[in-house]
Structure formats: structure tokens, C-alpha cells
Amino acid sequence: MAKRNTLTLIIILALFVFAICALIYPLFGREEMRLGLDLQGGIHMVYEADLSQVEPGEEASVIEGVMAVIGNRINPLGVTEPIIQRQGKDRILIELPGIDITDKEKERLSRVAILEFGELAADDEEAKWENELGRWKPATALIDGEERVLTSRYFKENTYVDRDDLGRIELSFEWDEEGSKLSEIITGRLIGKPLGMFEGDEPLLGEDGIPIAPTVQSTIVDRGVITGLSYNEATSLSKQLNAGRLPVSLKILYDQTVSPLLGADFIDMSLKAGLIGIILVMLFMIIYYRLPGVLASLALIFYGALVLAIFKLVPVTLTLAGIGGFVLSIGMAVDANVLIFERMKEEFRTGRMLGAAIEAGFNRAWTAIRDSNVTTFIVCIILYWLGSSIVASAPVMGFALTLFIGVAVSMFTAIVVTRTLLRLFLGTPLAKKTSLFSAYSGRE
Numbered sequence: 001m002a003k004r005n006t007l008t009l010i011i012i013l014a015l016f017v018f019a020i021c022a023l024i025y026p027l028f029g030r031e032e033m034r035l036g037l038d039l040q041g042g043i044h045m046v047y048e049a050d051l052s053q054v055e056p057g058e059e060a061s062v063i064e065g066v067m068a069v070i071g072n073r074i075n076p077l078g079v080t081e082p083i084i085q086r087q088g089k090d091r092i093l094i095e096l097p098g099i100d101i102t103d104k105e106k107e108r109l110s111r112v113a114i115l116e117f118g119e120l121a122a123d124d125e126e127a128k129w130e131n132e133l134g135r136w137k138p139a140t141a142l143i144d145g146e147e148r149v150l151t152s153r154y155f156k157e158n159t160y161v162d163r164d165d166l167g168r169i170e171l172s173f174e175w176d177e178e179g180s181k182l183s184e185i186i187t188g189r190l191i192g193k194p195l196g197m198f199e200g201d202e203p204l205l206g207e208d209g210i211p212i213a214p215t216v217q218s219t220i221v222d223r224g225v226i227t228g229l230s231y232n233e234a235t236s237l238s239k240q241l242n243a244g245r246l247p248v249s250l251k252i253l254y255d256q257t258v259s260p261l262l263g264a265d266f267i268d269m270s271l272k273a274g275l276i277g278i279i280l281v282m283l284f285m286i287i288y289y290r291l292p293g294v295l296a297s298l299a300l301i302f303y304g305a306l307v308l309a310i311f312k313l314v315p316v317t318l319t320l321a322g323i324g325g326f327v328l329s330i331g332m333a334v335d336a337n338v339l340i341f342e343r344m345k346e347e348f349r350t351g352r353m354l355g356a357a358i359e360a361g362f363n364r365a366w367t368a369i370r371d372s373n374v375t376t377f378i379v380c381i382i383l384y385w386l387g388s389s390i391v392a393s394a395p396v397m398g399f400a401l402t403l404f405i406g407v408a409v410s411m412f413t414a415i416v417v418t419r420t421l422l423r424l425f426l427g428t429p430l431a432k433k434t435s436l437f438s439a440y441s442g443r444e
Helices: 002-024 059-077 103-110 175-187 231-241 260-289 289-311 319-347 354-390 395-425 432-439
Strands: 042-049 083-087 093-099 116-120 127-130 135-137 140-143 146-149 159-161 169-174 196-199 223-227 250-258
Touching: 002 289, 002 395, 042 059, 042 103, 059 083, 059 103, 059 231, 083 354, 135 140, 140 175, 159 231, 169 231, 169 395, 223 395, 260 289, 260 319, 289 319, 289 395, 319 354, 319 395, 354 395
Parallel strands: none
Antiparallel strands: 042 093, 042 250, 083 093, 116 135, 116 196, 127 135, 140 146, 159 169, 169 223
């Protein structure tokens, strides 16, 4: 028994040292805790995909493709750890922590084709765009009997930024096979006329703020260039054009920007509340249960370090609601110890020796601890499912996940860590001092 307790203690200490190192040092590439938008600030968006034209049974693969393209389009924005999750059948959650992007960049993320080409519309024709250069309609051509619009969806994913002989910035692109056919027909009939370029509802603007609409000099078949952009704009646009095209259209359902200053205040208040709560819980345990309370407090410290290390290494995105789940799990960890210690007290009062009371207390309290925690696990799973599908709420998911992990670790600390520490005291002179176990003394 003594050897087993010693081995268990060594494992516990090793886990504790590992947890502390994981929190202090960048292990497995994790340099710091991942914070959610409400703590770090950033952008929260929810998109809805139009799956009406998708073959039944192919919805999941299409959504996965959309998420991959969005991820590639986000990379040039400089977001280190974007969160892109599927919610329900046709919704996609996007969180960009610690960053603020322009409305134009938000629109680029959700466009099937980032750029659309246009030609001047006649007076009797309906126009899609209007600017100081005139009224514009989409540039179209018939391919295999079907009218198609010339867009960047026909670009090969090899655009690049270069300079011409005069040092002007050029965004070079190459058409795929279908795009070459469209470009040949459209530019062939527009020689001597302007070819407009548009991003969504707005024209693509040059560095001087004037819409880009070069006059077609000759038929463009395989490749072309876009001039007039600034170097930064051309580079960003090139990277996102190379990210690929979306297989279906997206509609934004929700868009929220959270201030980093507000997030910093949340972190500060959460840390203070958590520390005050832990200190008060530890004081209560020590004052009421004496030595067992001290050991339970040590187990609580181990619990906190291990859970936070798991949060960092998994990684778990900590939100304000997630911190609430973590703090709640601390209370449940202490609750398990209370059940054990109260059962030990009853066993001690029946005349059992301290060692027997400890073993009986843990064994008989286990069923109550197990049942209460299993019900909590079930609730966490339901909450996570609701947060990932029906409710579509990242805070709900964060609360469920942190509470689940916290309760799971609390079971380990209550049953293994506290029990091991109590067993180690049985062979010491402290076990003979009943005043240290006054919560268990006295017979009915």
C-alpha cells in the first residue's frame, strides 16, 4: 500500500510540474492561452450558405469546402488563430480574435468571386452598378448555350504582384480554360471600350480613389493585368484571389465587433473574482475540516493548474462564460471533498479508526459523486450540442466545454489526489493528533 501511495504521489507531482511548465513555457507550440472575443476583442460573424442547388447528401462536403476557402482567405489578414466552425446544417461561425478588419475585407471573405467584370450599359438596359464613369452591367458571354458572367472565379490560383517597365504596380492573373473563352469573346467586342472591375456592390478603386476601368486595347485570351492598385492592396487582393473560390454563395446573418479594451476589463475582473472565490473556499475548508481541509486545498491548487494547462494545450478558447464554467467546476470539486469528508466523519463517529474511516468515506461517497458528475456531463454534452447547432452560440459551447473538463479533472483530484495525501499522513505522528481531525471527533 505504501509503495503504491508513493508511486501515485510521484505521478501527481510529475503532473503538477508538467502543468506549471505548460502554463509558464510554450509547450507543443502553445505560447499562451487562447482567449475568446469577449476577452480579447475581435470580430464575430455567422454566415448562412445557400445549399439549394447542392445535391442531397453533399451538404457536409460543400460546407467543408467553404470553410477551407474562408480559412485561406483569412490567412492574409494576419489572424494567428481564427475560429471557423460549422453550426447546424448550413451555418458557419467565424471568429477573428484580436483583430479589426474593414467592411471590404469582410465582404471578400463571403464572395463566391471576389472580382466581377462589367461593361457599360445602354440607356435602355438595367444597370447593376453606377459610378462617376457611367452605368455598368455584368460582362457576359454565351458558352455552350449558357450565359455566363466574367468574374475572378475563372482565375487560376497563381496571381502575383509585379511592376511594369515604368515601375507601376501590376496584379497579374491567368484565366483557366473556361475563363479564356469568356475573356476572348467579351474583350473582343469591347476593344476601344472600358472594362470595369467591381467588388460586390462597389467598384474596385485605384490608389488615387478612382474606379479601375481600363480601356480594352486588344483581345485578352490567356492572361491579363490589373493596374492602378497600391502595393499593399494588390498584395492582399492577390493572396485572397489565390485562396480559391466558394462553391456556394454566403449570406451574413450576424456581425459583431468586440473592443479589446472591454475584453481586458473582463479578464481583470474575472481573475479577481476567481482568486477571491478560491481563497474563500480554501479558507472554509481549512477552518471547518482542519488537516483534511488543508489537503483538499492542496488538491484544489493541483486541480487549478492541471485544468488551466489542459485549456492551454488542447487548446480551449476561453470566453467569459467559459471562465464561469471553470469557476463552477471549482465549486463542484470542493463539493466532492465535502461529501467524502462528511462520510468520513460519520464513519469516524461509529468507532472506526482514522485509516478505516478514510477508506470507507471515499468508497461510500463515490457513488454519490459519480452520479452527480455523470448528470453534469450529460448536461454539458446537451449544452455543447445546442451551442454548436440549434442556438449557434460560442459562449454556450465554451461554458459547456470548460465545465466538462473541469468536472472530469475534479473527480480525479477528489478521488485520487486528496485520498493519496490523506493516506500518506496515516503513518505519521500527525495522525494521532485528533485535534487536527476535529471535524471527525466525538461519538454520538
